[in-house]
Amino acid sequence: xxxxxxxxxxxxxxxxxxxxxxxxxxxxxxxxxxxxxxxxxxxxxxxxxxxxxxxxxxxxxxxxxxxxxxxxxxxxxxxxxxxxxxxxxxxxxxxxxxxxxxxxxxxxxxxxxxxxxxxxxxxxxxxxxxxxxxxxxxxxxxxxxxxxxxxxxxxxxxxxxxxxxxxxxxxxxxxxxxxxxxxxxxxxxxxxxxxxxxxxxxxxxxxxxxxxxxxxxxxxxxxxxxxxxxxxxxxxxxxxxxxxxxxxxxxxxxxxxxxxxxxxxxxxxxxxxxxxxxxxxxxxxxxxxxxxxxxxxxxxxxxxxxxxxxxxx
Amino acid sequence: xxxxxxxxxxxxxxxxxxxxxxxxxxxxxxxxxxxxxxxxxxxxxxxxxxxxxxxxxxxxxxxxxxxxxxxxxxxxxxxxxxxxxxxxxxxxxxxxxxxxxxxxxxxxxxxxxxxxxxxxxxxxxxxxxxxxxxxxxxxxxxxxxxxxxxxxxxxxxxxxxxxxxxxxxxxxxxxxxxxxxxxxxxxxxxxxxxxxxxxxxxxxxxxxxxxxxxxxxxxxxxxxxxxxxxxxxxxxxxxxxxxxxxxxxxxxxxxxxxxxxxxxxxxxxxxxxxxxxxxxxxxxxxxxxxxxxxxxxxxxxxxxxxxxxxxxx
Numbered sequence: 001x002x003x004x005x006x007x008x009x010x011x012x013x014x015x016x017x018x019x020x021x022x023x024x025x026x027x028x029x030x031x032x033x034x035x036x037x038x039x040x041x042x043x044x045x046x047x048x049x050x051x052x053x054x055x056x057x058x059x060x061x062x063x064x065x066x067x068x069x070x071x072x073x074x075x076x077x078x079x080x081x082x083x084x085x086x087x088x089x090x091x092x093x094x095x096x097x098x099x100x101x102x103x104x105x106x107x108x109x110x111x112x113x114x115x116x117x118x119x120x121x122x123x124x125x126x127x128x129x130x131x132x133x134x135x136x137x138x139x140x141x142x143x144x145x146x147x148x149x150x151x152x153x154x155x156x157x158x159x160x161x162x163x164x165x166x167x168x169x170x171x172x173x174x175x176x177x178x179x180x181x182x183x184x185x186x187x188x189x190x191x192x193x194x195x196x197x198x199x200x201x202x203x204x205x206x207x208x209x210x211x212x213x214x215x216x217x218x219x220x221x222x223x224x225x226x227x228x229x230x231x232x233x234x235x236x237x238x239x240x241x242x243x244x245x246x247x248x249x250x251x252x253x254x255x256x257x258x259x260x261x262x263x264x265x266x267x268x269x270x271x272x273x274x275x276x277x278x279x280x281x282x283x284x285x286x287x288x289x290x291x292x293x294x295x296x297x298x299x300x301x302x303x304x305x306x307x308x309x310x311x312x313x
Numbered sequence: 314x315x316x317x318x319x320x321x322x323x324x325x326x327x328x329x330x331x332x333x334x335x336x337x338x339x340x341x342x343x344x345x346x347x348x349x350x351x352x353x354x355x356x357x358x359x360x361x362x363x364x365x366x367x368x369x370x371x372x373x374x375x376x377x378x379x380x381x382x383x384x385x386x387x388x389x390x391x392x393x394x395x396x397x398x399x400x401x402x403x404x405x406x407x408x409x410x411x412x413x414x415x416x417x418x419x420x421x422x423x424x425x426x427x428x429x430x431x432x433x434x435x436x437x438x439x440x441x442x443x444x445x446x447x448x449x450x451x452x453x454x455x456x457x458x459x460x461x462x463x464x465x466x467x468x469x470x471x472x473x474x475x476x477x478x479x480x481x482x483x484x485x486x487x488x489x490x491x492x493x494x495x496x497x498x499x500x501x502x503x504x505x506x507x508x509x510x511x512x513x514x515x516x517x518x519x520x521x522x523x524x525x526x527x528x529x530x531x532x533x534x535x536x537x538x539x540x541x542x543x544x545x546x547x548x549x550x551x552x553x554x555x556x557x558x559x560x561x562x563x564x565x566x567x568x569x570x571x572x573x574x575x576x577x578x579x580x581x582x583x584x585x586x587x588x589x590x591x592x593x594x595x596x597x598x599x600x601x602x603x604x605x606x607x608x609x610x611x612x613x614x615x616x617x618x619x620x621x622x623x624x625x626x
Binding site for chain 2: 266
């Protein structure tokens with residue numbers, strides 16, 4: 001086994017950080033490291049925390065960390081920033097407040113940007129969560145802004161999805177549109193001291209009534225992450241959902257579907273890197289040909305595919 | 314040429330609608346139709362209209378349609394709804410107000426959901442815009458909610474990107490995070506009668522000062538789409554941007570990069586369908602093997618890749 005993987009699995013935070021950096025860069029080095037540690041995964045409870053910007057997710061995450069630490073559990077955190085097509089970088093912003101836990105060696109916090117279009121945001125984030133799982137963190141929190149398809153993909157990789165809502169700001173519409181409502185296992189209405197908090201909770205419950213035949217009825221909690229109110233109820237709900245997964249067929253089918261996504265993501269990356277190689281080589285002339293309509297993207301793509309994909313497959 | 318493609322190119326609205334439905338379903342039928350009409354594309358001016366939910370985009374689009382119609386131009390509209398992973402459906406909502414133009418046969422309006430993960434939202438939307446272009450619409454408007462990576466991808470396919478902001482609601486943070494700020498060519502601060510509108514316009518201008526070395530300085534207009542105020546200035550700005558593209562190297566490089574994205578999107582789709590075929594066949598047993606950690610996704614994917622990818626590539 002690679003020395004870096006060994007040191008990371010032994011719990012050395014610096015090696016874990018370097019391991020995740022290798023994953024962010026992607027490529028064969030990343031896949032090889034992941035292959036070596038994969039058998040150690042599957043023990044952590046992975047919790048996705050999502051919601052609109054300004055919903056107070058980071059404050060909630062900070063409270064959850066404190067709560068899990070009090071009960072003796074170690075906690076890994078992945079904070080995901082939507083990618084900017086220009087900077088590609090990670091905006092830390094509010095997440096700095098998580099640094100309350102920076103000196104606690106039972107807590108590991110990592111902020112991640114996107115790996116670009118090839119591997120996708122969800123691939124790298126999910127792998128980073130697997131690394132923290134393999135390295136022995138009992139709870140892995142993934143915090144993301146829940147407003148786009150790639151964020152939905154990130155969050156679907158969690159065992160338990162916690163959706164944070166706030167009163168006002170047309171938040172409901174936005175969250176519903178992104179389709180996160182349907183995949184949330186635990187709801188939190190944060191900033192419960194604000195006007196309209198009870199109304200949001202009620203709206204969510206009404207909407208949940210419309211989603212028929214679910215064996216798990218997602219609980220809805222009012223909370224004020226800033227003051228610490230409601231945190232115990234939330235962790236209890238999350239624990240209850242974990243038990244539900246352990247006791248029902250849903251847990252297994254969710255695990256298998258997660259694994260299916262893992263394999264597909266790796267396949268996608270592998271094929272893309274092959275195609276990029278073939279395509280980079282010839283694209284300048286071809287683009288100009290398409291621009292003057294001497295050929296078209298469909299004919300060009302089909303030719304490239306024919307060369308890269310094995311005819312037997 | 315396919316009869317459907319012929320009737321669509323001749324301007325029959327029902328055939329255009331059916332053509333776009335074929336595209337939404339994807340697959341080889343879709344690619345073949347697109348291949349047949351591609352040489353007729355490249356004449357429309359494609360304008361992406363984006364901004365947060367509630368920014369008044371649909372009202373603005375309706376005003377723009379009226380304005381272009383007054384100057385004798387035909388207008389095609391694609392209204393994009395973020396996909397729900399569960400319903401996959403399109404939420405019409407506010408867009409019904411566009412039905413003001415439903416009886417005008419110089420206007421074609423189409424609402425689109427997602428084609429799912431395979432083709433992606435951006436692929437189908439961009440192709441639908443190409444269809445309207447090929448079918449002779451002078452202006453093609455693409456309206457989308459600008460909050461996620463896939464929406465950024467949709468909007469990047471436009472010749473001119475118009476970002477609609479409104480005072481309040483922490484809108485600025487959200488839009489900046491999604492990286493849309495950097496790709497907007499024309500800014501509209503809508504609901505200009507509200508407090509803080511001038512401040513938003515000023516903030517945008519300050520931010521634009523920070524983006525150095527741009528040959529096109531994106532103009533910022535105050536507007537009230539509801540009352541029709543500011544619409545003439547917006548259409549003038551859009552026209553000026555079109556001229557800028559026609560007169561500078563930026564126009565050509567933008568066209569080429571759009572074409573590059575087209576080819577890559579088609580390649581992606583082709584690859585996915587090959588992978589799905591290879592993978593569906595054997596996945597049930599393999600997933601269970603991975604679940605009990607008898608193997609891992611990296612080893613499984615690498616075996617599959619070896620069979621899918623041609624050894625010569």
